[in-house]
Amino acid sequence: MSLLSYAPRHTRVKICGLKLPQDVDAAVMAGVDALGFVFYPPSSRAVTPNIAASLINRLPVGVDAVGLVVNPSDAEFAAIRAAAPITLWQFHGDETPERCETLADGQPWMKAARVGAQFAFEEFSLQYGLANAFLLDALVEGYGGGGVPFDWQGIPQAWISANAPRVVLSGGLNSHNVGEAIARLHPCAVDVSSGVEISKGIKDHALMKQFIQSVRDADSKQSI
Ligand SMILES: O=C(O)c1ccccc1N[C@@H]1O[C@H](COP(=O)(O)O)[C@@H](O)[C@H]1O
Numbered sequence: 163m164s165l166l167s168y169a170p171r172h173t174r175v176k177i178c179g180l181k182l183p184q185d186v187d188a189a190v191m192a193g194v195d196a197l198g199f200v201f202y203p204p205s206s207r208a209v210t211p212n213i214a215a216s217l218i219n220r221l222p223v224g225v226d227a228v229g230l231v232v233n234p235s236d237a238e239f240a241a242i243r244a245a246a247p248i249t250l251w252q253f254h255g256d257e258t259p260e261r262c263e264t265l266a267d268g269q270p271w272m273k274a275a276r277v278g279a280q281f282a283f284e285e286f287s288l289q290y291g292l293a294n295a296f297l298l299d300a301l302v303e304g305y306g307g308g309g310v311p312f313d314w315q316g317i318p319q320a321w322i323s324a325n326a327p328r329v330v331l332s333g334g335l336n337s338h339n340v341g342e343a344i345a346r347l348h349p350c351a352v353d354v355s356s357g358v359e360i361s362k363g364i365k366d367h368a369l370m371k372q373f374i375q376s377v378r379d380a381d382s383k384q385s386i
Pocket residue numbers: 178179198200202205206207230232254297299305306307308309310332333334335353354355356357
């Protein structure tokens with residue numbers, strides 16, 4: 163099912179940073195809703211548009227192919243779009259709302275917020291109101307994928323109540339902490355990269371399965 167189709171007690175799962183066909187197949191078999199492809203060359207998880215295309219071709223209908231970009235130039239973005247059948251864009255840099263709208267060109271998109279102390283949630287959701295989802299990540303050195311959680315208690319209760327169906331939670335999630343995150347925040351979806359890796363950029367099939375199982379366990383305990 164598409165990553166952003168909200169259903170109470172059915173938290174969607176995105177696994178990010180896939181590079182190998184066997185990892186894509188294992189994630190699909192484990193029940194993932196979306197896979198993320200990183201088009202950011204400094205990342206150890208980066209893929210070329212052509213490699214992403216060959217991985218996306220393995221996906222069954224209903225599993226989203228998320229294109230993660232960080233401040234792409236027009237030419238870089240056009241090359242990704244021309245090669246890879248992305249179904250949802252993840253803008254993880256300093257893109258303005260207008261830039262996201264222009265690049266996405268009618269396709270769904272989400273904007274990453276890098277959440278540190280004093281993050282202005284209300285201002286962010288007003289500024290990026292046209293986004294299909296708000297992806298909350300931790301403020302880390304570089305742009306993301308740092309495997310570090312942020313302080314969920316810093317999210318104002320009123321903001322999460324109003325926005326949960328549009329929230330994708332990320333930042334240092336793993337099979338041990340994702341249940342607590344779901345119980346506290348009830349996000350539409352959760353997003354993981356480092357937490358299902360044995361080392362930077364190397365996915366582990368057992369960890370991917372455990373992560374999705376933890377999400378399902380947490381969903382079964384949700385009372386809303
Ligand atoms: O994964 C990366 O290399 C990456 C690079 C630049 C921006 C974002 C990146 N990943 C995203 O970061 C968050 C958190 O990941 P983690 O689970 O803490 O490792 C997630 O949304 C990834 O899609």
